[in-house]
Amino acid sequence: MSISIFGFRALWNPELMVGVLLLTALYFLITVKFRHKFKESEPLKREEAIYFILAMVLFYGIKGTPIDLMGHILFTLHMIQMALMLLLLPIFVIKGIPWWVWKPVVEVPIIRNLLKVFTQPLVAILLFIGLFSVYHLPVVLDYVKLNTWLHGGFTLLLFVSAMLMYWPLMNPIPNGKKMKNLYSIAYIIGNAVLITPACALIIFAGEPIYTTYTDGEAWLKAMELCVPVDTLASLPVSISGPETFTSLSTVTDQQMGGVIMKILQEIIFGVLITIYFMRWYREDRATADEVTEKALKAHQEKWHKEQESLKQQHLS
Template sequence: MPISIFGFQALWSPYLIGIIVFLTVVYFLVTITWRKDFKVSEPLKKSEAIYFILGMIVLYIIKGSPIDLLGHIMFTMHMAQMAILLLLVPIFVIRGIPWWVWKVVVEAPVIRTIVKIFTRPLVGILGFTGLFSIYHLPLIFDAIKLNETFHGVFTMILFISALFMYWPLLNEVDGQHEMKNIHKLGYIASNAVLITPACALIIFASSPMYLTYSDSAMWLKAMELCVPSSTLSGLSLSGPELFSNMDLLSDQQVGGVLMKIIQEIIFGVLLFRIFRKWWDTERTSQKEITENALKEFQNRTRYQ
């Protein structure tokens, strides 16, 4: 059965388009037009603008395009959606917003204390992986999927925890938690390890774990998160099997595997970039040491 039966609003989320356009306009107003109002600022870099725009595009694709609707129908798509939302979009957001804008945000009253606590490397990594694991406990997962408010609040909390987790790795704000390159490598590896149990629980389960995908009545109720109830009331649907050739258990297992694969790819790219930066820094340092030693030797020889 084609997903087009759910209508344009469910497929393309026009409200989200408006929100993303608004955020993009505000971004360029702050970083270009209103930049002079900041005590310290720099011209917006091309790379920063690209990161931010990519973040907005990816955010719309996973939360506003038919992928979001498919994420409510198939667990596989839900896990791919969550992996990109929590592991890729935060990178674009942190990198896309200039450091001088972040400085104002993270040094604001109250927020300063929250950021200082939750961006500590140990707190950041345990907070994110802990919330991610709790979210995918069947009882919690089903409760969140059946309540629009809970779903929105918990998704936002998860996203903020992902920002906190990435902050020690990516931020360029003076005075914030900063890790050495060798520690960054260990931090990313630890994160990958700590996410694994939740994925393994999903992958190796012997039966479908989530009633919002396996129970027809609960699945239909969960669909109200993205499809207007008036549209659903006019449809005769028995369950997600109408839209997929995979059985429920296979769908669940593929979702767990896909989540892990996406995580490994993103973390692998991060590891490569950090290692390359570390290597370049070490080579530059060694070159400077050698040049300074050579100059010192030449000066000593000259005056002997």
């Protein structure tokens, strides 16, 4: 059966589309028209605008298109959503917002104090991995998906924890505390290792573990997160669960979700590791060249002094 029976509103979320367009307009108003109202500012960079637009497109793609609806039918798509929203979207947001917009926000006393604690590398990584792992425990995920406000709140909390996890790596504020390149590589690898048990729990489960993907009543209740209640009430009685829309078995879908989450995480982190490694290599090479140049200069100065001394002795 086609998912088109859920209607345009459930498939394309026009309210979210309007919200994303308004947020994008607000971004350009703040960073271009009202830039002079900030104590410190500079012209909006092209790459910052591109990153922010990518963030908005990705966000709408995750939460406003049929992908969101299908994420309640196929666990695989739910995990793709999680990977993109928690591992890629925060990067675009941090790099898309100019440092001079971030600065007055992070300097608010309460936010500054919270950041001092929650952007400590060990705290940030444990907070993110802990929340991600807890969210995907069957008892938690099934309960959260049955309440719209709880689901929205937990999703927001996960996204904030992802932002905090990336902040020590990408702090955009000049002279802000940021990890060195080699430490950044170790930090990313540690993140990849610690997220593995949560994925393994899903990959190696031999039976369906999520009620909201197997029990018809729980599934219909969870669908209220993206489908209007009156639309659900008018659906044909023959719809009993996700199996109506896919031939993929629940266990296979569940295992694929865990595998794809891990693969996407490895790809994103692999790109980051490559970037930080190249930065370290360039800086290390530049430092080595500088040391060599200084040593050569010192040797030449010493040689000239020795020659001058010999010359004076010869004249005397």
